[in-house]
Structures are given as structure tokens and as C-alpha cells.
Amino acid sequence: MNVASDRAKPGAAEKPTLYKRIRLDIETRILTGEWPPGHRIPFEHQLMARYRCSRMTVNKALSELAQADLIERRRRAGTFVRRPQHMSAxxxxxxxxxxxxxxxxxxxxxxxxxxxxxxxxxxxxxxxxxxxxxxxxxxxxxxxxxxxxxxxxxxxxxxxxxxxxxxxxxxxxxxxxxxxxxxxxxxxxxxxxxxxxxxxxxxxxxxxxxxxxxxxxxxxxxxxxxxxxxxxxxxxxxxxxxxxxxx
Amino acid sequence: MNVASDRAKPGAAEKPTLYKRIRLDIETRILTGEWPPGHRIPFEHQLMARYRCSRMTVNKALSELAQADLIERRRRAGTFVRRPQHMSAxxxxxxxxxxxxxxxxxxxxxxxxxxxxxxxxxxxxxxxxxxxxxxxxxxxxxxxxxxxxxxxxxxxxxxxxxxxxxxxxxxxxxxxxxxxxxxxxxxxxxxxxxxxxxxxxxxxxxxxxxxxxxxxxxxxxxxxxxxxxxxxxxxxxxxxxxxxxxx
DNA sequence: TTGACTTATATGTCTAGACATATAATCGTG
DNA sequence: CACGATTATATGTCTAGACATATAAGTCAA
Known part of the structure; x- marks a missing residue:
């Protein structure tokens, strides 16, 4: 599924939920190149502090990005922007x-x-x-x-x-x-x-x-x-x- | 991401976590045709009882299946097996x-x-x-x-x-x-x-x-x-x- | 220098609650 | 019967914790 699909929804600018905002923020930084492949994105506890929310909320955003293969999560090491994959269409x-x-x-x-x-x-x-x-x-x-x-x-x-x-x-x-x-x-x-x-x-x-x-x-x-x-x-x-x- | 990927992992038969087991159970029922397109799958509270776990655990399994477009979730109505999509490769x-x-x-x-x-x-x-x-x-x-x-x-x-x-x-x-x-x-x-x-x-x-x-x-x-x-x-x-x- | 052991830490999973919200179903009224 | 208002309910999101586990990094001995 396209992780960006929420963004593409037509019509009203509904207030997105917090985890979706987090997910979109990170996705945008990756897609614009601000966070290039290999870049380590902030730890969950840092994102908790930045967005003033619980770890589960941050985790949900990151899990979905990982499921979409946009990021890679490694225990103890952190979470990283994935290198450009094979071109799969x-x-x-x-x-x-x-x-x-x-x-x-x-x-x-x-x-x-x-x-x-x-x-x-x-x-x-x-x-x-x-x-x-x-x-x-x-x-x-x-x-x-x-x-x-x-x-x-x-x-x-x-x-x-x-x-x-x-x-x-x-x-x-x-x-x-x-x-x-x-x-x-x-x-x-x-x-x-x-x-x-x-x-x-x-x-x-x-x-x-x-x-x-x-x-x-x-x-x-x-x-x-x-x-x-x-x-x-x-x-x-x-x-x-x-x-x-x-x- | 391929929801079935865990199943495809080679090597040892590691003990899957509970939410993955729930996800796989449901996925299997859908893929074998036991639960055909349009079928309403059990409510979250029913799955909670069946697997003796909290709602968040059930929800995580269902959310991932929804993200993979295998099921469709509708408020108040329940969760349904999706009709066969276009063949997208x-x-x-x-x-x-x-x-x-x-x-x-x-x-x-x-x-x-x-x-x-x-x-x-x-x-x-x-x-x-x-x-x-x-x-x-x-x-x-x-x-x-x-x-x-x-x-x-x-x-x-x-x-x-x-x-x-x-x-x-x-x-x-x-x-x-x-x-x-x-x-x-x-x-x-x-x-x-x-x-x-x-x-x-x-x-x-x-x-x-x-x-x-x-x-x-x-x-x-x-x-x-x-x-x-x-x-x-x-x-x-x-x-x-x-x-x-x-x- | 190298290898084995220990430790710190980030993620993985899970709980038992909570309130929000969309909507199917029901009820009541004209 | 048609239609609007009400209610019940399933999902959506979120919290503040917990313990598990893989592993990077540091420690120490050979």
C-alpha cells in the first residue's frame, strides 16, 4: 500500500492524527532528500519528546514506514533511511x-x-x-x-x-x-x-x-x-x- | 511490504509473536478461500477472547492486513475480506x-x-x-x-x-x-x-x-x-x- | 592484536485501560 | 411509509507503563 495515500486523498483538509503527522513528516524528509539513504533518523525517545507523545504512537508511525520499506529498523543501532532499492514497479x-x-x-x-x-x-x-x-x-x-x-x-x-x-x-x-x-x-x-x-x-x-x-x-x-x-x-x-x- | 514474508523466511522455525500468529491465521483463512471476499471476520473483541490478548495486539495484526489491502475495516460495521483486486504485479x-x-x-x-x-x-x-x-x-x-x-x-x-x-x-x-x-x-x-x-x-x-x-x-x-x-x-x-x- | 565476555541501549512486543468518531440500527413522528 | 433524531457499537487513536531481545560498544584477558 502506498504510504503516501493519505496525502493524496482529495477534498477537505481533515486534521490528521498525530501518528500520521509523524509518519508524513518523516516521509517528506526522506523524499525531499533532506534525510538521504543511510541517514539515521531520531530515536523513538527523541521523537517522543519532539512530538510530546507516548512511544507507542511514534512506534506506529515508524512501523508503517518500515512496512512500506522506506526505512529499516535495527535493534540497538537505530532506524535508517533505506538506500534506493532495485527499481520495482x-x-x-x-x-x-x-x-x-x-x-x-x-x-x-x-x-x-x-x-x-x-x-x-x-x-x-x-x-x-x-x-x-x-x-x-x-x-x-x-x-x-x-x-x-x-x-x-x-x-x-x-x-x-x-x-x-x-x-x-x-x-x-x-x-x-x-x-x-x-x-x-x-x-x-x-x-x-x-x-x-x-x-x-x-x-x-x-x-x-x-x-x-x-x-x-x-x-x-x-x-x-x-x-x-x-x-x-x-x-x-x-x-x-x-x-x-x-x- | 509482503505480508506473507515472515512465512517465507528460510531457516529456523522461530516462535512467531502473537500478533504475527493472528495475522497469519487470518491471512491463511483468506488465501485458502475459507473466508471469501466480503466475509466479515470476527470483531476485535472476539479475537481478543480467542487469543486471550489485549485489543492493541489484535489491532496491530488487523492494521497490517488492512495496510496490505487484504481486508477492509469499516467503523461500526466490522472488518471484511476485500474482493479480488486488479492483478497488480x-x-x-x-x-x-x-x-x-x-x-x-x-x-x-x-x-x-x-x-x-x-x-x-x-x-x-x-x-x-x-x-x-x-x-x-x-x-x-x-x-x-x-x-x-x-x-x-x-x-x-x-x-x-x-x-x-x-x-x-x-x-x-x-x-x-x-x-x-x-x-x-x-x-x-x-x-x-x-x-x-x-x-x-x-x-x-x-x-x-x-x-x-x-x-x-x-x-x-x-x-x-x-x-x-x-x-x-x-x-x-x-x-x-x-x-x-x-x- | 585478537577473541571472548559483559553491558548498555534501541527496538519489539504487549497490557489494561481511555476517549473519539463514524455509522448501522433503532425508534419516533408526521 | 418516509424521514429525521437517537443510540449502540466497532473501529481509530492514544497513554504510561512493562518485560523481552538483539546487538553495538566497551572491557578484559590471552
Whole structure:
């Protein structure tokens, strides 16, 4: 969660509580560079004196800043501004239907192929599972204002998500269905670039050899594979945007 | 911060503190689906009784889960499991030198071009600034084990980072220099795919028309633009990986 | 100089209260 | 029934203590 979110709240300038004021004071000093990375910030008892409050109040402010990785706390040594981390960005990859409608464009969906089968060796390799079981393989296309937006090639592990057998993927895109029916705990994205082969070019209505952005996503639910999906986007029109903050 | 991080710690099974146990218990129930989105979790006084502790201890556990957006707290109404959010991924985009050396490969760097100039109209548009000023324009290449890894085209706003004028970008890559010398507060990435033009193909030692992953990154420091950079990676060999968790 | 031991100290966790505040639920009235 | 006023209640914040624990720093002996 963004620690700075309180500041960003629109509307009235409500009187902030004391611990939030302390947290904001410290955060501001860090973000302006007044307290550079590695700087030791005042001890809790010093902040108690400065703000005339109890240690628990100071501690709450510092704990939240530590949870947000802005500071590092070391017993006996004190509390320190963290060095600039690796550049980590929050990449919002929404459900495609939500993404398109959020842009104010009309969402279209075409199911190309949907079949249920016993997992082949290739399926098991793709899902990263060793045991045999049933899977659903889906190919479909998403469009925005009737222009092809992305093609999707998905595998769902029915042993993890048996309910998926009853879902109607002709009506509802599998990504939306899964997002609303299956709590996921972890996922991994791999983003790469390819040039469109004949099959992809036809589905996206672009030229063979045109650039495509490819997203591979694996989703787990408590160590069990839920789904593996590969999405092809036209690379020249689609962009992933990641906004983030750091310290 | 990842709320589940304590669980992921390697090594000894240290006795967790009480509030962490409460937090983990609740988190587990949410992640396994036992408490689905919208479910009201027990009131603080109920948890006090269950764990035989004070309200502050329960409150600390719940506050951290709320900060991690796993639950939502409403006065008078109670505390509820949040609906599944958008899929937001933490995309780690490290400094390229660090990224390559972390892979155990030898890092190479070639400065192609570095010039200091008054900002042209194009420079100002790219940096998103309206006032004239000096900039540094840099072109360089990163390689791993002597194989081209990425080409970089960067603009640094000297009015925000005057120290950059004294940096030796022939010796140190500008990304590394900036990461270690300039605290950044915000940035934005745009990821897209293109096919290599002649110039890029030559620099990356790939064929014209081969796919490239492009990352555009804009970095700010308290509302002032620091730098704008465009990186081209060979799309077939380079991948961005984002691992994340959700609820 | 080095290594083992001791001590001081800052953070980590916790308690048993307190008052504030937003709001869901209830009640009463037109 | 609709709507405004009242009340009950769950969370939000805060206090002034306590003991636990990791560890930086100092001490002393080999």
C-alpha cells in the first residue's frame, strides 16, 4: 500500500492524527532528500519528546514506514533511511475486459476454441505439474471497438479449479471468470517481444512480421497451479504502463 | 511490504509473536478461500477472547492486513475480506549492471555518444518540461558476456540534477550513476514491442526486423523530471519477469 | 592484536485501560 | 411509509507503563 495515500486523498483538509503527522513528516524528509539513504533518523525517545507523545504512537508511525520499506529498523543501532532499492514497479495488469471498458471502449469477445481433455505431456509441462489430470484448453480473442486487442491461449488445471468445468466460456472470458471465482495467491508474468507468425497475424488482423508484445502469466493458489495463459498484443498499439514510487 | 514474508523466511522455525500468529491465521483463512471476499471476520473483541490478548495486539495484526489491502475495516460495521483486486504485479526492473552481474555474467558497457546541450524543443517534449535548460543526451550499450544486451538512449535534465554534469559516463553507466546519486520519488514505465530498425539492429547485433522489447522510463524527483530513458532489448532473448501476490 | 565476555541501549512486543468518531440500527413522528 | 433524531457499537487513536531481545560498544584477558 502506498504510504503516501493519505496525502493524496482529495477534498477537505481533515486534521490528521498525530501518528500520521509523524509518519508524513518523516516521509517528506526522506523524499525531499533532506534525510538521504543511510541517514539515521531520531530515536523513538527523541521523537517522543519532539512530538510530546507516548512511544507507542511514534512506534506506529515508524512501523508503517518500515512496512512500506522506506526505512529499516535495527535493534540497538537505530532506524535508517533505506538506500534506493532495485527499481520495482507496480505493474497493473487488469482483467482485459475491465481494462478495455475502463478506456471507454466497447469490449468484444470471441471464443475460438474450447476443449476439455486429459492433460498431455505438453500441458503438464506448461502448467508445471507432474500428475496427470484434466485440463481445459481455451483459445479466444478480445477486441476493443471491434478492433482486435489481444489473442489468448489458456490452459486451466481442472484438478485445482473443478468449478471451471461448469463455466460457460463462450459467454464470459476465462480471465474474468477466474478473477471473480478463484482466489489466487501468487502469479508470475513474463513479458517478451516476438514478431507475428501467420496464425497470430490473422487473429490480430496485423501483418506477418509485425511486432507483438507477449505476456505469459502463471497463476497459483496455495502452491497449486490454477492457470497458464499466453496473450499476444499488437506491439505497436498496445503498451503496458507501470507507475510506481520508490525511496 | 509482503505480508506473507515472515512465512517465507528460510531457516529456523522461530516462535512467531502473537500478533504475527493472528495475522497469519487470518491471512491463511483468506488465501485458502475459507473466508471469501466480503466475509466479515470476527470483531476485535472476539479475537481478543480467542487469543486471550489485549485489543492493541489484535489491532496491530488487523492494521497490517488492512495496510496490505487484504481486508477492509469499516467503523461500526466490522472488518471484511476485500474482493479480488486488479492483478497488480511488482515488476522488478533493476539497474542493468546489477541485473547482469546477478545472473553471473560479465557486464560490459560502451558509451556511444554523450553530449551536453541546451534543451531542444524535442528534448523538452520528451522530458515533459516547458522551461528551457541544459540537458545531457546519452547513447550507450550494455552487454553480457560480450553479447549486446540492451541499447540505451537517455536524456538527463541538468536543472534537476546539476551534479550529473560532473559524472563520468564513459566509466559508469548513467543508470547506475543516477540510481546511486539521485533519490527518485516516482517513475513511469511503458513497455512495448517494435521490430528492429537498421540502427538498432546494428547496435544489438540482430537482424533488421527482429522483435525488440522497448522500455520507456520517466523518473521524477518531487515533481521535477530527472531523466527519460528508452531501452531496446532483443525481444527473443530478453524477458521481463514479474512475480507477485494478490488476494 | 585478537577473541571472548559483559553491558548498555534501541527496538519489539504487549497490557489494561481511555476517549473519539463514524455509522448501522433503532425508534419516533408526521 | 418516509424521514429525521437517537443510540449502540466497532473501529481509530492514544497513554504510561512493562518485560523481552538483539546487538553495538566497551572491557578484559590471552
Amino acid at each position: 507496480v505493474l497493473k495488469i487488469a482483467d482485459i475486459r475491465a481494462e478495455i471498458t475502463a478506456l471507454g471502449r466497447s469490449y468484444g469477445y470471441q471464443l475460438i476454441d474450447c476443449r476439455r481433455r486429459a492433460a498431455t505431456a505438453a500441458d503438464r509441462a506448461r502448467l508445471g505439474v507432474s500428475t496427470a489430470g484434466k485440463v481445459i484448453a481455451i483459445a479466444c480473442r478480445h477486441s476493443a471497438d471491434d478492433v482486435p486487442f489481444a489473442v489468448e491461449d489458456r490452459l486451466i488445471d481442472l484438478s485445482t479449479v473443478p468449478e471451471a468445468a461448469t463455466a460457460d466460456f463462450a459467454r464470459e472470458p476465462p480471465g474474468s471468470w477466474l478473477l471473480h471465482h478463484v482466489p489466487w495467491t501468487e502469479a508470475e508474468h513474463t513479458i517478451s517481444a516476438v514478431v507475428a507468425d501467420e496464425h497470430t497475424a490473422k487473429a490480430l488482423d496485423i501483418a506477418v512480421g509485425a511486432p507483438c508484445l507477449v505476456i505469459d502469466r502463471y497463476t497459483w493458489r496455495s502452491a497449486r497451479t490454477v492457470t497458464a495463459v499466453r496473450l499476444h498484443y499488437p506491439g505497436d498499439t498496445h503498451r503496458l504502463v507501470a507507475r510506481f514510487k520508490g525511496g | 511488482v515488476l522488478k526492473i533493476a539497474d542493468i549492471r546489477a541485473e547482469i552481474t546477478a545472473l553471473g555474467r560479465s557486464y560490459g558497457y560502451q558509451l556511444i555518444d554523450c553530449r551536453r546541450r541546451a534543451a531542444t524543443a524535442a528534448d523538452r517534449a520528451r522530458l515533459g518540461v516547458s522551461t528551457a535548460g541544459k540537458v545531457i543526451a546519452i547513447a550507450c550499450r550494455h552487454s553480457a558476456d560480450d553479447v549486446p544486451f540492451a541499447v540505451e538512449d537517455r536524456l538527463i535534465d541538468l536543472s534537476t540534477v546539476p551534479e550529473a554534469a560532473t559524472a563520468d559516463f564513459a566509466r559508469e553507466p548513467p543508470g547506475s550513476w543516477l540510481l546511486h546519486h539521485v533519490p527518485w520519488t516516482e517513475a513511469e514505465h511503458t513497455i512495448s514491442a517494435v521490430v528492429a530498425d537498421e540502427h538498432t539492429a546494428k547496435a544489438l547485433d540482430i537482424a533488421v526486423g527482429a522483435p525488440c522489447l522497448v522500455i520507456d522510463r520517466y523518473t521524477w524527483r518531487s515533481a521535477r523530471t530527472v531523466t527519460a530513458v528508452r531501452l531496446h532489448y532483443p525481444g527473443d532473448t530478453h524477458r521481463l519477469v514479474a512475480r507477485f501476490k494478490g488476494g
